[in-house]
Amino acid sequence: MPEIAAGPVAIARAVELLRGGSLVGLPTETVYGLAADANNPEAVSKIFAAKGRPADHPLIVHLGADDLMPNYARDIPEDAWTLAEAFWPGPLTLILKKAAGVPDCVTGGQDTVGIRVPAHPVALQLLRAFADKNPSGGGVAAPSANKFGRISPTTAAHVAVELGESVPLILDGGDCLVGIESTIVDLSRGAPVILRPGAITAAQIELVLGKPVVAASAVQSTLHNAPRVSGSLASHYAPRTPLTVLSLEAIEAKFAAGHCAVIVRDSKALPETMRHRADVVVLADHPASYAHDFYRVLRALDEKGYLNIYVQVLPDTADWLAVRDRLGRAACR
Numbered sequence: 001m002p003e004i005a006a007g008p009v010a011i012a013r014a015v016e017l018l019r020g021g022s023l024v025g026l027p028t029e030t031v032y033g034l035a036a037d038a039n040n041p042e043a044v045s046k047i048f049a050a051k052g053r054p055a056d057h058p059l060i061v062h063l064g065a066d067d068l069m070p071n072y073a074r075d076i077p078e079d080a081w082t083l084a085e086a087f088w089p090g091p092l093t094l095i096l097k098k099a100a101g102v103p104d105c106v107t108g109g110q111d112t113v114g115i116r117v118p119a120h121p122v123a124l125q126l127l128r129a130f131a132d133k134n135p136s137g138g139g140v141a142a143p144s145a146n147k148f149g150r151i152s153p154t155t156a157a158h159v160a161v162e163l164g165e166s167v168p169l170i171l172d173g174g175d176c177l178v179g180i181e182s183t184i185v186d187l188s189r190g191a192p193v194i195l196r197p198g199a200i201t202a203a204q205i206e207l208v209l210g211k212p213v214v215a216a217s218a219v220q221s222t223l224h225n226a227p228r229v230s231g232s233l234a235s236h237y238a239p240r241t242p243l244t245v246l247s248l249e250a251i252e253a254k255f256a257a258g259h260c261a262v263i264v265r266d267s268k269a270l271p272e273t274m275r276h277r278a279d280v281v282v283l284a285d286h287p288a289s290y291a292h293d294f295y296r297v298l299r300a301l302d303e304k305g306y307l308n309i310y311v312q313v314l315p316d317t318a319d320w321l322a323v324r325d326r327l328g329r330a331a332c333r
Contacts, residue, residue, distance in 0.1 A: 002160050002164065002165060011122070015130050018036065018140060021043040023050060027172070030199075031152040031178075032145045032153040032154065033145055034050060034142060034159075034167060055108070060182075061114065061139040061140070061141055062127060063131070063139045066088050072099050074100070079209055080096060083208060087204075088117040096115060112188045152180070175292075180199070180291045192213045201322075237295070237329050237330045238329065238330045241302050243309045247313055248312050264280065265285040283297065294326065
């Protein structure tokens with residue numbers, strides 16, 4: 001198994017591993033990432049090999065500060081700097097025109113690149129130390145540290161189980177605070193478009209920019225030639241166990257048939273037969289709290305050999321959009 005470590009010595013070792021072309025497990029506030037030097041195509045190719053990720057699926061470049069953005073992007077619009085000032089460090093990825101010299105393997109062969117500054121203190125320490133050693137670049141490419149299409153990891157132990165010896169060192173930053181992937185905003189084509197919802201909402205972005213923001217569906221993205229981005233496939237973040245989203249009443253009927261696991265958010269409405277059962281997990285009826293725990297719970301249930309996992313349908317409101325997005329992709333097979 002890979003080494004899991006924390007502290008200044010571990011960060012210094014992680015910097016040297018990255019500079020030498022190796023991979024490092026990186027905690028962020030969203031999920032754990034699998035990091036490689038974004039300026040080293042050979043190192044980046046190891047990410048694709050470890051994850052089983054399609055070569056045309058772009059990666060997100062993580063930076064230690066927004067002033068490194070011009071190392072990876074060109075023609076940066078004023079909106080990008082405004083959003084960076086408001087939300088970085090934080091769970092927001094910006095899609096921009098890529099700078100000359102950014103490897104095609106990072107961008108999936110596109111003329112755009114995804115960039116963000118994560119809010120996790122361990123990630124920032126590593127990224128800033130790495131940038132000090134690499135002043136011409138300083139970024140790491142880091143998708144989620146799991147096999148492609150599977151449940152994103154929210155602890156260092158998840159990364160170790162998922163990827164094993166393909167990552168020699170995993171920096172331990174504890175549980176991820178947010179628990180789902182960043183909001184992705186495309187600024188490469190003029191008006192801002194949200195390509196993936198996350199903890200930072202359209203309403204927050206509109207408030208900062210003072211203009212409307214479009215939230216593109218998968219169909220709209222295709223029609224408008226949107227860049228390909230991480231987590232945009234119909235099936236993603238998925239357990240191996242078949243997952244179905246149902247009403248609580250429908251779940252009760254399925255539960256009676258046996259050998260299934262259930263995730264609900266409405267404990268007060270639970271029938272007596274489903275209370276205090278190990279195969280029934282009650283998550284908080286609040287979107288941020290639900291998001292924090294969702295992947296962890298889904299991964300734990302997936303490992304127990306149930307025939308099915310049933311999840312109670314989520315509210316159709318804007319504050320639940322990001323979690324509904326992840327749940328819908330996890331249920332798509």
